[in-house]
Structure formats: C-alpha cells, structure tokens
Amino acid sequence: MLTAAGMDVTAQVPPPTPTPTPTTSVLPSVPVDAPACARDGGSLCARVFQYTHAGWLSRSSDAIVGHATTVALIVVVAVLLRYALHRGIRRLTSGASTGRVPRILRPLRDRAAASLREAAPQIVERRSQRALTIGSVLRSFTTLLVYGVAFVLVLGEFGVNLAPIIASAGVVGVAIGFGAQNLVRDFLSGIFMMLEDQYGVGDVVDLGEASGTVEAVGLRVTTLRDIAGTVWYVRNGEVLRVGNSSQGYSVAVIDIPVGHSADVDETSVLARQAAAEECTEPTVASKVLAPPEMLGVQSVTAEGILLRLTVRTRPGEQWAVQRAVAGAVKSALDEAGVPAPTPFGSAAPAAGR
Structure with missing residues (x-):
C-alpha cells in the first residue's frame, strides 16, 4: 500500500509475536487410576508411585516421611539425653569413689579429729560402695524416665489418643498405690537409707527386732546375719531406728x-x-x-x-x-x-x- 508521498506503509508494521504455550511436567505412561499427586513429576508422591506403583503408599508418602523423621529425631534425642545423664551420674559417683572431697567440705575435713583422718581409707571405701549403689539406682531411674517420655511422644506422633491411656494409667496407679502401700514405703525407705548412708554391707547394726552383720542392702529388704548364724530379712519400711556399731570408728x-x-x-x-x-x-x-x-x-x-x-x-x-x-x-x-x-x-x- 502506497501513500500520497509514495511510501509503503505495510512494510513498517512488525509481525505479531507468537505467544508461548505453558508446558506441564507430566510423567509419561501414568495410569488413569493413579493418584493426582503422582502426575506431578517433581513430587515425592510421583517418585514413590514410579517405583512401587502403589497408590495408597504414594498418597501417604509425605506423611510417612514426615512422621518417620520426627520419630527418628525423638529417638536420637532420647538416646543422647540418656547418654549425657548417665555420663554425668558416672562422673559424680566416680568422683566420690576416688576420695575427692568437695570444696565446701574441705574445712570440715581439716577440722576433723585425728582418729577420723586415720580412718580415711575405710571412709573412702565405704563412700565408694555407697556411690556405686546410688549411681546404679539413678541410672536405672533416668533410663526409665527418658525412654518412657520418648515412647509417649512417639505414640502421639502416630496419632494415638493419649488421654484415655493417661487416664487409665492414673486409675491403675491409684489402685496400685492403695494395694501396695507397704511396697512403695519399703522402696522409698530404701532410697533414703542409701542416700543418707545409714548402713552398708559389712556394718554391724541393730534394727530393733534383729541385729547382726549386714550381708545385703536392697531397695526393699535388708539382709542381716546375727551372731548365731541366723539370716534375717528386714523390710526397709519397718526400720524405725538404726544403731550402727561400725560407722566411722x-x-x-x-x-x-x-x-x-x-x-x-x-x-x-x-x-x-x-x-x-x-x-x-x-x-x-x-x-x-x-x-x-x-x-x-x-x-x-x-x-x-x-x-x-x-x-x-x-x-x-x-x-x-x-x-x-x-x-x-x-x-x-x-x-x-x-x-x-x-x-x-x-x-x-x-x-x-
């Protein structure tokens, strides 16, 4: 087309630019009955379906991986926490068993009688036995506590309703508490007895009804052997007074x-x-x-x-x-x-x- 001036107007109009059509990443040969998430090539669901061809597994893959990661993290934290607690308990008990005196107790040690300082080897040996016993009890308690909490968290991660379990445990605990009062009292008395170092194996003690040499100390029962050779089993909860004839000097x-x-x-x-x-x-x-x-x-x-x-x-x-x-x-x-x-x-x- 020519204008009055003799110029070609059609030649000055640029051709239209073609619009690009959007492309989607679709896995080839995806069955019609495959889940919708399997049609996204970059998703975990698609990868799982590609290898397993299981629709239920591919649909649950994201949830399974997420829960598995959380459970693994809970287990790892529980193991590391248990290791750290056991290491701290061992350091405390080994420090007591080697005879090191805490700084706060050094003035008392310096003012101690000469006879007590001469008996230091026996005191250190007794402290070592006591520390090992207390350390064993504390390690068992921490293991039970840490793994118990981890188990409850894992159950909660899998969607288990913990309210009925906790309520049932509370009812069972109350029933056991009423039915096993003597057992609980013996157990607590044994723990305090070891913490307070009232007596240990080899001590000659008077427990009221029975007296003799201590052969074994447990959390529930203390075993004595009297001068006639009779073995006495005394429940820790029944001990109201202790006369120790071989403590210190x-x-x-x-x-x-x-x-x-x-x-x-x-x-x-x-x-x-x-x-x-x-x-x-x-x-x-x-x-x-x-x-x-x-x-x-x-x-x-x-x-x-x-x-x-x-x-x-x-x-x-x-x-x-x-x-x-x-x-x-x-x-x-x-x-x-x-x-x-x-x-x-x-x-x-x-x-x-």
Missing part, C-alpha cells in the same frame, strides 16, 4: 572390777599401761586408732569397784580389741596382786562372827 569398752581394798589410782595406772602395751602388738595395733583412755571409776557396788577403760578402734574391730585388752589387763592385775571383788554375801557371815 568404733570404741572398745573394757570394764575392770576390783575389790574395795584396791588403790584406785595405782590400779588405773597399771591397767592403762597394760592396755597400752597390748595395743602395740602387731595383731592389735592394726585395729587401733588411738591410745587407750582410762575413764576412772564407773560404779561402786557391794562387791567392789568397777573401772572403765576405752580404746578407739577401726570400724567393726572393737570386740577383738576388747577381748585382747581385757585379757592383758587381767593378767597384769593378777601379777600385781590387786584384790578381786568379793561376791555379795560371801563375807557377811564372817563379818557377823
């Missing part, structure tokens, strides 16, 4: 009866010398923590005078030291001619004549 008490005509001062000096010599013997010296101490006159009766002498010993060794020292004192008094006490009533007829 023991004391051997030697009562020395003499006649009224004996010189108390000379007899006391003689008995103390004999006891001191006996305590230097190798078989006795290893059991003694402090030199003998003469307390003086304990009582005056119609038969004679009773003197008392004490020796501080290692835990549980007081009876052996008592027998050895009593024999040595008796022999020394007999050699010195110290008069023995007169049986009551034997001198009465003579006095009447």
